[in-house]
Amino acid sequence: MGMSVGGGGDDGPMMEINTTPLIDVMLVLLIMIIMTIPIQTHAVKVDLPQNSNNTAPIVEATKNKVYIDAQGQVFWNSMPVDDVTLRQYLDQSLQMSPEPELHFQPDPQTPYDVVDRILAIIKRANVTKLGFVGNEQYRNDF
Incomplete structure (x- = not known):
């Protein structure tokens, strides 16, 4: 509320704005925000x-690699397997x-019957995420 203290003989209207309600509203809005x-x-x-005593898991959760060397030995993640x-x-x-994912990488010198036998095992296991590694070297031959 505005109040005029003291003053002369002016009986005219006040020209000052009452800012108290404006400040109250602004404080309430600030608290709400x-x-x-x-x-x-x-x-x-x-x-x-x-x-560090635990060994790495034999079957990894993201990708596994089946490699066949030139002699026909099969490796699962660098470990020989039957x-x-x-x-x-x-x-x-x-x-x-x-x-x-299963990455399959036979050596180019591997006998075809060994590769075919391993692919048959993979197919019978119903593997759906199979990728052939090493085929990119033949991309310009055809």
């Missing part, structure tokens, strides 16, 4: 070291969600 701002939560992600063990690893990888 502060109350509606969401609380900021700061999270710091820390990668803690893992126990046909039965290969099928067990394939079944184990199919249990994961999402299914990991």
